[in-house]
Structures are given as structure tokens and as C-alpha cells.
Amino acid sequence: MKVAVLGFGVVGRGVFDMIEKAQGMEVGYVLVRPGKVDAEYKTDSLEKILSDSSVDAVAEVMGGIEPARSYAEKAINAGKHFVTSNKALVAAHGLELSALAREKGVAFLFSAACGGGVPFLHNLACAVKTDKVNSLGGILNGTTNYMLDAMQSKGWSYEEALKDAQMLGYAEADPTADVTGLDALRKIMLACAVGFDVLPNEGLLNEGIDSLTAEDVEDFKKRGLTCRLLAKGERRERGVSAYVEPWLLESSAPECAVLKNYNMAKYEGECSGPMVFMGQGAGRYPTASAVLRDLSYIVSGEYYMLSDKAAAGAADNSACFHNYYVRLPKAFADEFKCADKQEDGADVRLITEKLSVSEMHAVAKKIRAEGAKVFFAGLEMEK
Amino acid sequence: MKVAVLGFGVVGRGVFDMIEKAQGMEVGYVLVRPGKVDAEYKTDSLEKILSDSSVDAVAEVMGGIEPARSYAEKAINAGKHFVTSNKALVAAHGLELSALAREKGVAFLFSAACGGGVPFLHNLACAVKTDKVNSLGGILNGTTNYMLDAMQSKGWSYEEALKDAQMLGYAEADPTADVTGLDALRKIMLACAVGFDVLPNEGLLNEGIDSLTAEDVEDFKKRGLTCRLLAKGERRERGVSAYVEPWLLESSAPECAVLKNYNMAKYEGECSGPMVFMGQGAGRYPTASAVLRDLSYIVSGEYYMLSDKAAAGAADNSACFHNYYVRLPKAFADEFKCADKQEDGADVRLITEKLSVSEMHAVAKKIRAEGAKVFFAGLEMEK
Numbered sequence: 001m002k003v004a005v006l007g008f009g010v011v012g013r014g015v016f017d018m019i020e021k022a023q024g025m026e027v028g029y030v031l032v033r034p035g036k037v038d039a040e041y042k043t044d045s046l047e048k049i050l051s052d053s054s055v056d057a058v059a060e061v062m063g064g065i066e067p068a069r070s071y072a073e074k075a076i077n078a079g080k081h082f083v084t085s086n087k088a089l090v091a092a093h094g095l096e097l098s099a100l101a102r103e104k105g106v107a108f109l110f111s112a113a114c115g116g117g118v119p120f121l122h123n124l125a126c127a128v129k130t131d132k133v134n135s136l137g138g139i140l141n142g143t144t145n146y147m148l149d150a151m152q153s154k155g156w157s158y159e160e161a162l163k164d165a166q167m168l169g170y171a172e173a174d175p176t177a178d179v180t181g182l183d184a185l186r187k188i189m190l191a192c193a194v195g196f197d198v199l200p201n202e203g204l205l206n207e208g209i210d211s212l213t214a215e216d217v218e219d220f221k222k223r224g225l226t227c228r229l230l231a232k233g234e235r236r237e238r239g240v241s242a243y244v245e246p247w248l249l250e251s252s253a254p255e256c257a258v259l260k261n262y263n264m265a266k267y268e269g270e271c272s273g274p275m276v277f278m279g280q281g282a283g284r285y286p287t288a289s290a291v292l293r294d295l296s297y298i299v300s301g302e303y304y305m306l307s308d309k310a311a312a313g314a315a316d317n318s319a320c321f322h323n324y325y326v327r328l329p330k331a332f333a334d335e336f337k338c339a340d341k342q343e344d345g346a347d348v349r350l351i352t353e354k355l356s357v358s359e360m361h362a363v364a365k366k367i368r369a370e371g372a373k374v375f376f377a378g379l380e381m382e383k
Numbered sequence: 384m385k386v387a388v389l390g391f392g393v394v395g396r397g398v399f400d401m402i403e404k405a406q407g408m409e410v411g412y413v414l415v416r417p418g419k420v421d422a423e424y425k426t427d428s429l430e431k432i433l434s435d436s437s438v439d440a441v442a443e444v445m446g447g448i449e450p451a452r453s454y455a456e457k458a459i460n461a462g463k464h465f466v467t468s469n470k471a472l473v474a475a476h477g478l479e480l481s482a483l484a485r486e487k488g489v490a491f492l493f494s495a496a497c498g499g500g501v502p503f504l505h506n507l508a509c510a511v512k513t514d515k516v517n518s519l520g521g522i523l524n525g526t527t528n529y530m531l532d533a534m535q536s537k538g539w540s541y542e543e544a545l546k547d548a549q550m551l552g553y554a555e556a557d558p559t560a561d562v563t564g565l566d567a568l569r570k571i572m573l574a575c576a577v578g579f580d581v582l583p584n585e586g587l588l589n590e591g592i593d594s595l596t597a598e599d600v601e602d603f604k605k606r607g608l609t610c611r612l613l614a615k616g617e618r619r620e621r622g623v624s625a626y627v628e629p630w631l632l633e634s635s636a637p638e639c640a641v642l643k644n645y646n647m648a649k650y651e652g653e654c655s656g657p658m659v660f661m662g663q664g665a666g667r668y669p670t671a672s673a674v675l676r677d678l679s680y681i682v683s684g685e686y687y688m689l690s691d692k693a694a695a696g697a698a699d700n701s702a703c704f705h706n707y708y709v710r711l712p713k714a715f716a717d718e719f720k721c722a723d724k725q726e727d728g729a730d731v732r733l734i735t736e737k738l739s740v741s742e743m744h745a746v747a748k749k750i751r752a753e754g755a756k757v758f759f760a761g762l763e764m765e766k
Contacts, residue, residue, distance in 0.1 A: 018654055022513045117655045119506050126502070129682075130405045130675035254661065257637035271401055272500045272672035278637065278659035289655035292513035299512075301684030 001299060002028040004049045004080075006071055007062035008036070010169075011085055011112070014288030015059055022292060024299070028055045031071075046071055050078040057081035057107070057298060059291050060089075069093050076101050076108070081303070083294040085112035085287055091186040095199055098306040107303035109294040114187040115140060117286025118279040119293060120265035124194045125305040131269035133195045137232040140187040142261035142281035143171045143178040144209050144229045149259050152226060157214045170261050170282065181206035181229060181244035188231035188242050192315075194305050195233070195267060198240045200315035205361045206244040211375040216327055219349060220248060225325075226256040227377060234320065242315040243357050246377035248325050317357040323381045324352045324360055328374040332367050339381065351381070384682060385411040387432045387463075389454060390445035391425070393552075394468055394495070397671030398442055405675060407682070411438045429454055433461040440464035440490070440681060442674050443472075452476050459484050459491070464686070466677040468495035468670055474569040478582055481689040490686035492677040497570040498523060500669025501662040502676060503648035507577045508688040514652035516578045520615040523570040525644035525664035526554045526561040527592050527612045532642050535609060540597045553644050553665065564589035564612060564627035571614035571625050575698075577688050578616065578650060581623045583698035588744045589627040594758040599710055602732060603631060608708075609639040610760060617703065625698040626740050629760035631708050700740040706764045707735045707743055711757040715750050722764065734764070 001024060005015050008030050019025045027041060029052075034044040049055055058075040060082065062068050068089045075082050082101060084090065090097075090110045101108035114121050127133055139145050146168075147161035156164070162179070165171035177183045185206040193199035209229055220227055225248040233242045249255050254276060258264045263281030268274045280286035297303075326336060326349070333341065333348045340351035352360075357378075364374050384407060388398050391413050402408045410424060412435070417427040432438055441458040443465065445451050451472045458465050465484060467473065473480075473493045484491035497504050510516055522528050529551075530544035539547070545562070548554035560566045568589040576582035592612055603610055608631040616625045632638050637659060641647045646664030651657045663669035680686075709719060709732070716724065716731045723734035735743075740761075747757050 014654070018513060025513075118658065119509070122509075123502050123506070126505075126676055126679060127672075129679040130401060130408075131672050252640065254637065254640035257635060257640045269672060271397070271668035271675075273663045273666075273669050274661075275501065276659075276661035278657075278661070280656045283656075285654035286656050289510075289514050289652060292654075293509050296509060296512040 001025050001056045001295060002054050003057045003059055003295060004029040004031065004055050006031040006058060006060040008032050009061070010284050011061040011287045011291070014284035015061055015291050018285070018288050018292045025295060028052065046074060050074060050080065055080060057083060057295060059295065060084040060086055061291065062086070063088070065089055065092055072097050073100065076104050076106055079104060079106060081107040081298050083107070083291055084110050085291055087113035087183070087186045087190060091189045094190065094193065094306060095310060095312060098304060098310070102304065102308060107298045109297060109303070109305055110190065111294045112287045112290035114190045115263050115265045115277065116142065116281035116283070117289050118263050118265055118277045118281060119290065120277050121190065121194050121305050122293065122297065123275070123277065124191065124267050127267060127269050127272060127275070128195060131271045133267045133269050135232070135234045136191050136195045136267040137188055137230060138265040139228055139255060139258050139263050140231045140265060140281065141178055141184040141229055142263055143175065145258060145263070146170050146261040148209060148227050148229065151212070151214065151217045152221070155214060158212055179208045179210045181208035184229060184231040184244045188233045188244065192233040192240050192242050193310050196235050196240050197307055197310045198313040199310060200240055200242045201312050202314040203317065204242055204315050205317050205357060207246065207361065207364070207376065208244070209246055211373065212246065213375070216375055219344070224251060225249060225379070226251055228255045228258070230255070236316060236319055239313050239316055241317045241320045241357070243317050243320070245357070248377045248379040320357040321354040322378050323354055324376050325379055326350045326352060326374065326376045328367060329372045332372060335363050335367065351379070384408050384439045384678060385437050386440045386442055386678060387412040387414065387438050389414040389441060389443040391415050392444070393667050394444040394670045394674070397667035398444055398674050401668070401671050401675045408678060411435065429457060433457060433463065438463060440466060440678060442678065443467040443469060444674065445469070446471070448472055448475055455480050456483065459487055459489055462487060462489060464490040464681050466490070466674055467493050468674055469493070470496035470566070470569040470573060474572045477573065477576065477689060478693060478695060481687060481693070485687065485691060490681045492680060492688055493573065494677045495670045495673035497573045498646050498648045498660065499525065499664035499666070500672050501646050501648055501660045501664060502673065503660050504573065504577050504688050505676065505680065506658070506660065507574065507650050510650060510652050510655060510658070511578060514654045516650045516652050518615070518617045519574050519578045519650040520571055520613060521648040522611055522638060522641050522646050523614045523648060523664065524561055524567040524612055525646055526558065528641060528646070529553050529644040531592060531610050531612065534595070534597060534600045535604070538597060541595055562591045562593045564591035567612060567614040567627045571616045571627065575616040575623050575625050576693050579618050579623050580690055580692045580694065581696040582693060583623055583625045584695050585697040586700065587625050587698050588700050588740060590629065590744065590747070590759065591627070592629055594756065595629065596758070599758055602727070607634060608632060608762070609634055611638045611641070613638070619699060619702055622696050622699055624700045624703045624740070626700050626703070628740070631760045631762040703740045704737040706737055706762050707759050708762055709733045709735060709757065709759045711750060712755045715755055718746050718750065734762070
């Protein structure tokens with residue numbers, strides 16, 4: 001199988017190295033920016049790649065929506081299998097690209113776009129062929145998990161944890177997508193599309209960790225709780241729910257054993273029961289290994305993760321109820337029915353009665369609009 | 384795809400139910416014992432099944448080596464895809480059956496034989512196509528994990544834990560294969576065959592949990608340690624190592640979050656890093672879900688877990704060194720170089736200096752031959 005790699009950044013170099021070592025695979029071309037063509041296998045011309053009939057597959061690892069989307073369309077139209085690590089691309093255009101790939105009889109796979117090196121989407125796609133999956137999700141963002149682990153184990157502030165994550169290359173210069181939960185949200189969109197045949201692109205809710213302080217973490221520890229950023233998707237009576245929230249867990253929960261920048265993805269099948277997948281969620285070779293597995297699935301004849309029934313839909317989070325831990329100024333404490341309330345200076349730390357995810361996010365938005373600082377995290381009171 | 388199910392016990396009924404519900408699959412026949420043919424789809428004639436050209440695949444869930452082996456051979460020779468949950472069969476005859484299946488152009492898959500519902504072997508087989516796996520293993524026996532968890536969390540004796548496991552159907556009337564580590568050993572043999580192309584059938588070592596007492600568990604707790612039965616396989620300079628031992632882990636280790644009868648299997652790829660898979664290791668529908676996934680892999684065109692290079696070999700555990708926790712009568716304490724030693728009545732509890740797995744097992748065997756009771760478990764002193 002001859003593969004053209006689009007992009008030569010962190011992941012692209014890893015994909016290049018792994019293809020060179022893999023049996024039965026070779027790199028045809030690497031697409032780089034004009035002016036960066038410094039080796040025979042590099043080119044800045046997509047047309048050159050697509051017009052070469054010896055190229056079987058294109059692996060896109062550039063990131064971003066354009067030009068990735070138009071490159072994908074061109075590659076598929078040219079009869080090339082298409083593999084990508086690009087979650088923004090698949091969240092926005094995966095349905096149409098997968099449908100086009102089916103029409104052209106070529107593959108459209110995106111393992112690396114959800115869970116990095118963790119083979120989650122592939123296993124989910126296998127599972128739904130013979131089992132019914134009703135819920136899925138987990139720790140899908142390595143950057144924030146690294147930060148949460150550091151804040152918990154080292155007592156660091158949010159700013160210190162972010163700076164360290166950036167120094168180690170886990171967080172980008174602009175960490176917004178990671179710390180607000182948007183990155184995890186895109187991944188849960190893809191997982192819902194594979195697991196439920198619904199790619200939710202409306203009604204999604206994401207709360208990240210950007211409101212978290214060292215004092216909050218100190219308080220979690222006193223309560224014997226550990227914070228993780230969880231993405232959750234569920235099949236509902238009508239449609240699906242899909243959201244991202246910080247979550248407080250008892251230390252014995254498997255999620256708390258997920259340290260550093262690791263990911264842990266999970267689905268629950270009616271027959272299989274819960275199935276959990278843990279590994280590195282990012283990084284050159286872990287992510288590249290997911291791209292390489294996609295290429296080998298193509299060799300085995302597995303071309304799609306999205307079924308031909310997958311369609312866009314709206315998420316509805318109004319029927320998901322759980323308790324919340326909330327830290328906010330005393331003046332706003334009456335916004336919630338509380339199971340527990342502890343004053344902390346000018347703030348109050350509450351455990352709410354159960355309320356819906358959509359209500360919680362709406363109340364937090366309203367309070368923040370008045371200039372107040374709020375942190376909230378889901379938790380399950382019963383065991 | 385029309386499937387014949389061989390066996391109608393716990394797993395067989397699960398496979399039957401799942402095939403009936405799966406799209407594009409149907410049950411052709413169920414093979415039962417003579418005198419048990421009480422429905423039209425049941426038969427006691429393998430010949431009837433194999434001579435029916437509409438049967439595409441045979442799923443064997445009877446267990447035991449004969450007649451499973453000869454049925455497998457006949458089914459493959461008759462051109463039927465063959466899927467099995469039978470670890471004893473694959474450990475003893477998997478290589479020859481897989482080779483025969485390749486010759487006949489039919490599938491030979493055995494997901495359910497290692498990890499129950501956990502999709503470990505399939506992912507391992509996918510990984511080795513493009514990555515190099517150097518170590519693998521984990522918690523591969525749900526019965527002993529259930530017992531260890533109960534002894535740890537409820538303070539039960541070994542006998543109480545075993546009785547409870549039997550009552551819940553997790554342990555068989557004769558629990559020997561589970562509690563001595565033999566069941567986990569068979570599973571690590573299969574994992575080595577898939578991950579390293581070596582099915583070790585000599586030089587294997589297994590220590591189970593049948594020497595463990597409630598007092599031992601009490602002592603682990605004091606030390607902040609939790610016991611798990613781990614199977615380990617490693618690629619060595621020459622050949623492989625493969626053994627099963629109880630292991631003492633710090634409570635923050637992911638293995639300690641594996642509760643009840645769950646399994647946790649793991650491989651470490653040079654590119655992917657550690658990949659962990661957790662789920663139900665036994666039970667009707669979890670195990671059946673693994674059989675069904677195998678059937679759907681066949682539909683996708685994935686026919687084999689064992690490569691055509693897989694061959695039998697001897698395990699060598701003499702180059703695997705780690706520390707051990709050992710409880711034995713004082714009189715035998717000098718058998719070990721100790722990093723720590725605590726007297727406990729007529730016994731002594733040691734932490735040894737590092738020694739090889741083969742040496743530890745040999746010394747324990749020698750001491751036991753003198754009628755003394757010994758418990759030992761691996762541990763890593765450095766962190």
C-alpha cells in the first residue's frame with residue numbers, strides 16, 4: 001500500500017517513520033507547504049499526489065478545517081482511501097465525506113481523531129455491528145488530564161499546570177480548545193456518530209477546567225474526591241445527550257488511575273457490559289500508531305467507522321440529571337437546591353440536589369453574565 | 384452469514400441469542416448431545432451441520448480439548464469458518480488449526496479465549512501489523528480477581544471467597560484451573576502467540592492464589608498494597624518469557640481499580656505505548672459478545688489472529704528479575720536475600736532482593752516439598 005501523508009508536523013513525522021518501518025507499506029509523498037520541499041518524497045502539489053495512480057491512500061494529519069476538507073474531497077474523488085487524525089474536520093464534515101467515500105468505494109477512517117493512540121472508535125464500530133451501545137465517553141483530552149493530575153498531585157495552581165503542559169508540548173500556545181472542553185466535545189461528537197448513528201451538532205454543552213483553582217482541588221482532596229474532565233454521550237428515548245463537564249470521583253474509580261496525559265474511553269454494550277480502553281491520548285507515535293492501524297484496517301477490508309445510517313442531529317441534555325459540586329459567591333447560593341453547603345470566605349461550596357445538565361449550564365451562564373466566578377463539576381451521590 | 388453453534392451451555396445460549404438479534408446473521412444449527420435434541424434447530428449430528436453448504440461458520444463453545452479438536456478439524460476441512468471461546472483447545476492445538484484454516488481459506492478466530500468479553504487479542508493482532516509489541520499481560524482470570532477483591536474489601540478467608548464465587552457461578556465446582564493460575568497461563572500463551580509469534584508451551588511457570596490467607600491480605604493492607612493475579616509475557620533477546628504470579632500493587636495502580644470478576648489486559652507497543660483494555664472477563668453475554676465480534680470480523684474480511692509465522696517455543700523465565708513478598712516458616716527464611724523481614728508467629732514475612740522468576744518458583748517448590756506452606760507474590764520496589 002502506497003500512502004501519501006498530508007502534513008509533516010509532530011504527527012506527520014511519526015506517520016512517516018512508522019510507514020517506512022511497516023511491512024507492505026510505503027510512503028509515496030509527503031505534502032508540505034510551498035518552500036518546504038527539501039527532499040525528493042516531498043511535494044507542495046496535491047494534484048501531483050492525486051494524479052499518481054500508484055498512491056492507494058492519503059493520510060491527512062494537518063489539522064484544521066480548510067484546506068483539509070477540500071483536500072479530503074479531492075482525494076476521495078480521485079479514488080484514494082482517506083485516513084485522518086483531524087477531529088475538527090470529522091466533527092464538521094465527517095458525514096458528507098464518509099458518504100462520498102462510500103459512493104466512491106474508498107475508505108474513510110479517523111481512529112486518531114478520538115482518543116489519540118487508544119483504539120476506541122474502531123472497537124466501538126465493531127461492537128455496534130452485533131451489540132447495542134447505550135452510553136459512551138470518558139477522559140478524551142490528555143492536556144487537561146495532565147493539568148488535573150498535576151494540580152492534584154503537586155498542589156499546583158491552574159496557571160502553573162498550564163505552563164508546565166505547554167512546556168512539555170501537551171498544550172498549545174492557545175490552549176482554549178483543550179481547557180474549555182471543546183476538544184473533548186468534538187471527540188464525543190465523533191463517538192456518538194459511531195456508537196449511536198447520530199452526530200450531534202446542536203444542543204451540545206461543554207464546561208472545561210478553566211475556572212478551577214488550587215483551592216478547589218484542596219477542597220476535593222479533603223472530601224476524598226479527584227477531578228477528571230469527562231465527556232459523556234448517551235442514547236436517549238429520542239436522540240442523544242452529549243456534553244463535557246469536570247467530574248468529581250472517589251479515588252477508587254478507574255478514572256482516577258488515569259494519570260498524566262493519558263486517555264480513558266469507555267462504552268457500555270447491552271451484551272458486553274462496560275468496555276474500557278486506556279492509553280496515550282496524544283503525542284507523535286501514539287497518534288501515528290492509530291493512523292497506521294487505520295491503514296492496516298483498510299488492508300483487512302474495513303473501510304468505514306460511520307455506518308450508512310449515520311446522520312446529524314441535535315443533542316438534548318435536559319433529561320440527564322445528577323448532583324453537582326458548585327463553588328460560587330455566597331450571594332448566588334440560592335440559585336440551587338442544596339444537599340450540602342459550606343462557606344469558604346466570600347464563596348460557598350455546594351453539593352446540589354440533582355438537576356439537569358442543561359439547567360446547570362444555563363444557571364452558570366447566567367451567574368457568569370453578572371461577573372461572578374463559578375466552578376462546577378458533576379458527581380454521583382449514591383453508590 | 385449462517386452460523387452453527389457447537390455447545391449450548393452458558394456461553395452457547397448467549398451466542399444463540401445474540402446471533403438471532405444480529406443483522407445479517409442467523410443460527411443454522413445448535414449441536415447438542417444425543418438425547419438433548421428438543422427443537423428443530425438442534426441436532427446431535429456434526430456431519431449434518433458440515434454437509435449443509437449454507438452454513439458459513441461454526442462457533443465452538445463447548446470447552447475441553449476433545450471432541451472440540453476433532454470437530455474443529457472437520458469443520459475447517461469442510462470449508463467452514465471456525466470461531467472458538469476454548470482456550471485449552473487453542474493453547475494446545477491453535478497453531479495447527481490456524482495453519483489448516485489458512486490452507487483451506489477459512490477463518491480461525493478465538494477472541495473469547497483470552498479476556499472473555501474484552502477485545503484484547505483482536506487489538507493485539509491489529510497492533511502487531513504496524514507496531515512492535517514487547518510486553519503484554521494483565522488480569523486475565525475473573526474468578527480469582529473476584530476472590531481477591533472480596534478478600535481485600537470484605538476481609539473474607541480464601542474458602543469464603545471461593546464458596547461465594549462458586550455460588551455466583553464465577554468459579555466451577557473444581558476451581559483448580561482458576562486458582563492455580565493455569566487458566567491465566569493458557570490465556571497468556573495465546574497472547575504471546577498473537578503478540579510475539581511464539582506460542583510458549585514449555586518452561587511456563589504459574590503460581591496461583593491457593594496459598595493466600597486472610598492474614599496475608601491483612602498484612603498487604605497494612606503496607607498499602609493490593610494483591611492481583613497477573614499474567615505476564617515479554618519478548619526477550621531470545622524467545623519469550625511467560626508466567627503467572629500474584630502481584631502486590633500500590634493502591635493507585637490501575638490494576639487495583641479492577642474489581643469483581645473484571646479483566647484488564649494490556650500490551651505495550653514501541654510506538655503506541657501502553658494500551659489497556661478492561662471489561663467483563665467471563666459470563667454469558669460478555670463472552671458471547673466476543674464470539675459475535677469474531678463473526679463480524681469474518682464478515683469484514685479479517686480471518687486470522689495468528690500470523691503465518693507463529694510457532695511453538697519454550698518460555699525462559701530465568702532472565703525476569705523482580706522483588707518478591709514471601710510468607711513462609713521462619714526455618715526457611717535463609718533461602719532468600721532479604722530487603723525486609725518481619726516475624727509473624729511461627730512465620731516470617733519477607734521482601735526479597737531481586738531474583739529471577741524461575742529461581743523463585745524453584746525455591747518455593749523445594750520448600751513445599753518439605754511440607755511447609757509458602758505464599759509469594761511479585762512486587763516492584765522502585766517507583
